[in-house]
Amino acid sequence: MPVRSKKRNPPLKRVLVHVLRVAIFVSVLWLIRDAHRQTVWSDADLSNSPQAIEFVQQSVPEATGIAGERVVDSSGNAIGSILQTSPQSDHIIGYSGPTNCLIVLDAENQIVSVAIANSGDTVDHVRAVKDDPDFAKAFSGLGFETSDQWQQIDAVSGATLTSYAIIASVANRMGGSAPSLKFEAQPDMENVRALFDDAVRIELTDRSNIWDVFSDSAKVGFLLTTSPFADQLSGYQGPTMTLAGFDNDGKCVGLVVDQTYENQPYASYLNDDRPFQKFYVGKTLEQLAELSPEDSGIDGVSGATMTSLCVADGLVLAAKAAIEAPANDEAGGSGFSRRAISWWADAITVLLTIFGMLLSFGQIGKSKSLRIAYQLAVILFLGLINGHMLSQASVVGWSKNAIPWSVAPGLVLLSIAAFVVPIVSKHQPYCHHICPFGAIQQLAKKRSPWPVVIPKTLNSVLEFVPFALLLLVVIVAMTGTSFNLASIEPFDAFAFRVAGWATIGVFVVGLVASLVSPMAYCRFGCPTGALLGFLKFRADSHRIGSRDWAAMLLLVAAILFRVVA
Known part of the structure; x- marks a missing residue:
């Protein structure tokens, strides 16, 4: 009796179906970007902005109002200027988005003060910068001729990427032309x-x-x-x-x-x-x-x-x-450059990313002590020191605005590796090796004092939580709702000095849950992990499963919100 050969999965079908998955992901990102482009980032005329007028009067006591870009006194005489970093500096991204700053200048075009008008960056990081009085004061006295003093401004601890982006944005705007004290900036x-x-x-x-x-x-x-x-x-x-x-x-x-x-x-x-x-x-x-x-x-x-x-x-x-006029492709348009310690941070991030990929592909890491040393390095450098972690806040922010090559090249390269490797292989190095919170769970994996077996039915329900969170992410991104996406993930908690209570709560609950059930947060709570898992090229990639229907739901939701916007 002849033996039946097993039917092999057609390679072409696997590739075509997987390309469709990637296309769904790219389409959602494109819809998020398109929806954001319909919003006006800043109002060029600040004359009727209570926020701007209050800031001007705090900075220049004799000022009574704003006329275009001019700061005027009670007689209508120009005694200074007020500028915005947007839109000239919108290409400069912090952790997840650009920050529009107000810059008050005196009659000699020297900076009197700087304040944040609005920001697309992470809420907790922006608040930390606002609450640091020394950061804003460091801009005082700088002007359009400044070339080598921007890098002397210290970043705010715990909000380094946001701080660097703000410094670069102000430096970039001050690297352009000085405002006119003779005419109103906006044409009639x-x-x-x-x-x-x-x-x-x-x-x-x-x-x-x-x-x-x-x-x-x-x-x-x-x-x-x-x-x-x-x-x-x-x-x-x-x-x-x-x-x-x-x-x-x-x-x-x-x-x-x-x-x-x-x-x-x-x-x-x-x-x-x-x-x-x-x-x-x-x-x-x-x-x-x-x-x-x-x-x-x-x-x-x-x-x-x-x-x-x-x-x-x-x-x-x-x-x-x-x-x-300069193309403004780089953050250092008027002499701003990050300090050497920041470049070292990026170098360490790249090295740990490469090492994590080698671990994923099984080239190294058979030694248990080596793996533990790597996990500790990931927690220390990527988590506590650099803050270089992939999150939904960063994915949405970069989709809306731009990729922060000039401010965070290490984080960008880490993120590229996190997405590209699963798409083209069966490996998922970010989740399995590079993520600091994943590393903490791995260290706790065999040390659980309260191991619990989760019932199969409950396990199936919990597995849909990450996709529910991804749906929330799409809704927030498409509607422009002022919801802090960093609060649904634990990653900001590594910057505990500036982290919000919601992020800290997710961190604590996720860690405790992982002590009860190994890698519980990764399996039942991480939207970023679910996204990378969806993009992973598998042996059964030719099959349409529940993850594909969930992804289609996200795409349909994005299309509906875009249509009704």
């Missing part, structure tokens, strides 16, 4: 609509004199403003702030005078002079930057020659400044 919307009929709002870009222009449904172009780069140029009676509109193809659609010290009749001539306007229409920003008004046939507008030549020169200066 009536003047914007003179260039774009359907304009309803404008948003400042990462370049201080470029504004994106939006209709109700889409971006319709952008504005170039000549202030502050041409404020030193004077016409008949003073400087002029001009707006140049550009369509989505980058072609100029016209000019309009927004604010000026000239007499109104002279200023209005420029808006109505067709030959003057025609010379600029159709030109790109790059072409505008290369113009030489003296050689291009611009003889000035009849009756406003000095004003028109001032505007022409100012447009060239402003275009050059916009083109030459």
